[in-house]
Amino acid sequence: MTTAPPISPRLLKGALIGVDLFNPLASIIVFQYNPDTMTRRLEPRSMTGADGDRGEAYRLSGAPKETITLSVEIDAADQLADVNPVAVASGVGPSLAALEMLLYPKSLAVIANAAIAAVGGIEILPTSGPMVLFVWGPSRVLPVRVGAMTITEDAFDTLLNPTRAKVELTLHVMSYNDLALTSPGNALFTVHQITKEVLATANIFNSAQNLGTALQL
Known part of the structure; x- marks a missing residue:
């Protein structure tokens, strides 16, 4: 009698999505491999500086400033x-380009602004x-x-297209302190805070259980 192989859980993939009404599909990057680690740094938004009023020491002006750092690996071997015709022609170039486009303004907007400036627009x-x-x-x-992006290209094909790369990302979380009230990102961050x-x-229940266990020892 044979037993059925265990069913492995479906692994969700992390992603970066650039939301742009004029080109909505330009920057959708689903991570090929989820990073093994992710570092998050939080700094409180306090109301006072070093010489501020002592009565304001615990007042907060908003959500903390949060910075996320992680490394994403991209490999065209499979x-x-x-x-795959795209990989054969360009390696991991399309994936890197999609990431880099998160930092670029749209070329049409740049050209339009240059044309306006050329005719004396202010x-x-x-x-x-x-x-x-x-x-x-x-x-x-x-x-x-995206605060910073460091790309290390590790391997290349015969046309010098990168076939393996590692991208180190620094992401600054945008809260309701940074975004307009009408921005969809404002609502997303508010939902994120409510979830937290x-x-x-x-966690109160976990802490109460741990306290009860400690008192019994």
């Missing part, structure tokens, strides 16, 4: 083995990049700004 606003969402599971969808509050409340 696609090349399957003779007060031209800088072009806006896409709103970037960091997706890490269904309960963590955060608006972020629910989780923190649930």
